[in-house]
Amino acid sequence: MANGSRQAAWEFFGIELKRRREDAGITQVELGSRVFVSGGYIGQFEQAIRKPQLDVAQRIDGALQTDGIFERLCRKLIDDPRYADYFAGVVELERLASTVCDFEPTVVPGLLQTPAYARALTLATHPFATDEFVEDRVAARVERSRILADAARPVYWAVVHETVLRVPVGAPEVTAETLEHMCVLAGERKVLLQVLPFSAGAPANNGALRLMEFEDAPPTAYTETSFSGSLLDDPAVVQRARRAYDLIRGAALSPEASLALVRSAAEDFRRCASTT
Template sequence: MANKPNTGLSFAQGKVGWPFFGSELKRRREAASLTQQQLGDRVYVSGAYIGLIEAAVRKPRFDLARRIDSELGTDGLLARMCKELIDSSPHAPYFADAAALEVEAVTIGEYAPTRIPGLLQTEEYVRALMAPSAALLLDSTLVETRIRARTDRAALLDEPTRPVLWVVLHETVLRVPVGGPALMARQLTHVTDLVRRERILVQVLPFSEDAHAASGSMFVLMTFEDAPPVAYTEGQYSGQLLDTPAMVAKYQQSYDLIRAAALSPKASLALVASVAEEYRK
């Protein structure tokens, strides 16, 4: 397995980490004389999923941690650890689990209908996106933490080959000038530089394509060496991580249709470079 990039963020952020959470879950489960499958049956997940949590490959949602506490008689211990780990993440709470999995992914496929994906965003683009939040929240420390967390994610692309990142941008992403024309020119040039380095694949879904080819919200598909794939979808103030095979398969089908309708990688690169040049004029 290739060495994972140093993102500047600990995979386990709090006083306890997800590996400790997993080992504690395993210890408490074995003390209760339950197999992974037996515990999974009691809390409505698969035994394999319990195994992934114990190996720190998957992170439980808070409600699942509470159900496990109830079954194991652990007086809320696992739920408290889970909440601490979620709350200590520098990312928005709804994205924290997806951000942790992103570091482990072998492939990442993303459809972006409205903005440049986080892994490809320059710091000035991030700041322009977060300017309304900064004005609304009046919490400069939180805003700066979120900005740094997002820009640190780009360190994943310092690895020469992993993860394989394939992004489909709706043409709207290119045409809406976040932060003004000069900033957009630099942001799009950053994208084209990554493509020309053969570090990422980018396609553009053009305005000319039938509306049915496009999805209304962004979504991400991630695959892993030793764990099932997941999908993540996000709205303006919420996100959802999906790992049920049926739902992941539906998002994969949508992604395949979108890629088929998009411009070729070569034509897409030419369009992104052309729009960047238009912004410079």
């Protein structure tokens, strides 16, 4: 589904939600209290500003007795073949976040990847994929990264493990270009970049970790391993994830020292590329 068609479908979701709510004779605040979100949240759903998570859509069906229509719509709209099932909801929330904090232990964060890096990473994980599949994944990664060029872009903080700077993805020049790209974005103050060095020892979280904050909604956390991911909104769990991220950030090098290390690693890959 193209982006324009997807947005139009979310607008239909909102219009239908408003109609069903008003037919039931309840306010946004009343519906919100029944499905454990704020009334303002319901208003954002109805205006297609924010997309509900699947469990919220299911609770809306229960509150309005709509026989699963909002669950079915939600499942259809978050089903984007360019993303794993467990990540599609993260992409929707990413576009609305006021602050995004990433920790990546093994690869460059998606928002900082170059097309060549994204292509090499996709081929590494899908060695028998068709060209169309690979290019769809690359296009999706590039599309996501455009939020950093937006004037209303989120505050973005990324911590990467030093492993990310040492393990090549694709040819040496591909990794060099990507590390240089990270430095450019940091220099343009589109990302606050830190590196967790080998000397820091074991990180407070072993897998990828993301925190997202919003202007008018509770924060969420996302954790990921090789074949699965979990979007978390329980306040106690999100708080634990925040503490883990704070520990990682506290153990990381300063932004200045981190940038110097990234530049040095990029130069190493450039030298490697020139000798091959």
